[in-house]
Amino acid sequence: MITLKNISKVYGKGDAASTVLHGIDLEIKEGDFIAIMGPSGSGKSTLLNILGTLDVPNNGEYTFLDTQIDSLSTDQRALFRRHILGFIFQGYNLLKKTTSLENVEVPLIYQGLDSKERKRMATEALKDVGLEDRLYYDPGQLSGGQQQRVAIARAMVTRPKILIADEPTGNLDTKRGHEIMELIRTFNQQGITVIMVTHEDDIAAYASRTIYLRDGAIEKEVNRVS
Numbered sequence: 001m002i003t004l005k006n007i008s009k010v011y012g013k014g015d016a017a018s019t020v021l022h023g024i025d026l027e028i029k030e031g032d033f034i035a036i037m038g039p040s041g042s043g044k045s046t047l048l049n050i051l052g053t054l055d056v057p058n059n060g061e062y063t064f065l066d067t068q069i070d071s072l073s074t075d076q077r078a079l080f081r082r083h084i085l086g087f088i089f090q091g092y093n094l095l096k097k098t099t100s101l102e103n104v105e106v107p108l109i110y111q112g113l114d115s116k117e118r119k120r121m122a123t124e125a126l127k128d129v130g131l132e133d134r135l136y137y138d139p140g141q142l143s144g145g146q147q148q149r150v151a152i153a154r155a156m157v158t159r160p161k162i163l164i165a166d167e168p169t170g171n172l173d174t175k176r177g178h179e180i181m182e183l184i185r186t187f188n189q190q191g192i193t194v195i196m197v198t199h200e201d202d203i204a205a206y207a208s209r210t211i212y213l214r215d216g217a218i219e220k221e222v223n224r225v226s
């Protein structure tokens with residue numbers, strides 16, 4: 001589904017330039033569950049952001065099905081991002097003093113749906129993550145695990161093909177972290193491709209493929225036999 005060919009990323013210019021990714025080659029198949037691991041600073045978030053089109057590589061090719069992502073305009077990339085990808089982050093990134101329902105409606109506003117349809121879809125998405133009784137709570141009234149569930153509902157409400165997750169359990173205790181992973185696994189079993197960064201082995205264990213980065217290059221890949 002996704003092919004990365006010889007992707008490189010350089011930050012800074014001249015003497016201050018530093019190459020953060022060196023010629024990354026990666027093929028991702030529909031339905032894959034990928035964990036990206038590696039030491040701090042090895043380029044995990046940079047690679048994830050390039051896959052998420054939040055950042056652009058300096059070199060190389062990014063293909064999604066038949067589309068050459070790196071030759072799209074900024075607007076076309078934004079459309080790809082809104083329709084094909086869903087994102088969750090370590091810090092949840094929810095709007096404060098805003099109900100779960102309204103947070104989950106945000107991506108649907110960009111899609112131009114009317115209020116009634118947005119409310120119906122957001123309610124459904126919150127049901128899917130077990131928060132049907134928290135529709136009118138705001139983030140300040142929810143636990144960390146519940147906030148990440150709202151973020152997952154917001155990511156999934158547009159029915160993306162790919163879920164991109166940067167350390168999704170990084171702020172959660174072990175039990176809540178595994179609950180979040182069980183939920184992500186459920187979406188993967190429904191056919192959603194998952195690409196996740198983590199530095200915890202027991203979180204990476206949910207993935208079918210683990211890619212180890214070191215100094216901006218893929219050091220090795222380990223596949224789990226299921």
Ligand code: ADP
Nearest residue numbers: 011012020038039040041042043044045046047
């Ligand atoms: P990881 O997620 O594996 O910890 P990152 O991808 O965040 O690593 O960062 C890789 C390297 O790139 C680090 O040395 C970091 O300091 C540098 N870096 C990341 N983002 C930027 C940026 N926007 N500008 C300059 N350097 C950056």
Ligand code: MG
Nearest residue numbers: 044045046197
């Ligand atoms: Mg990171």
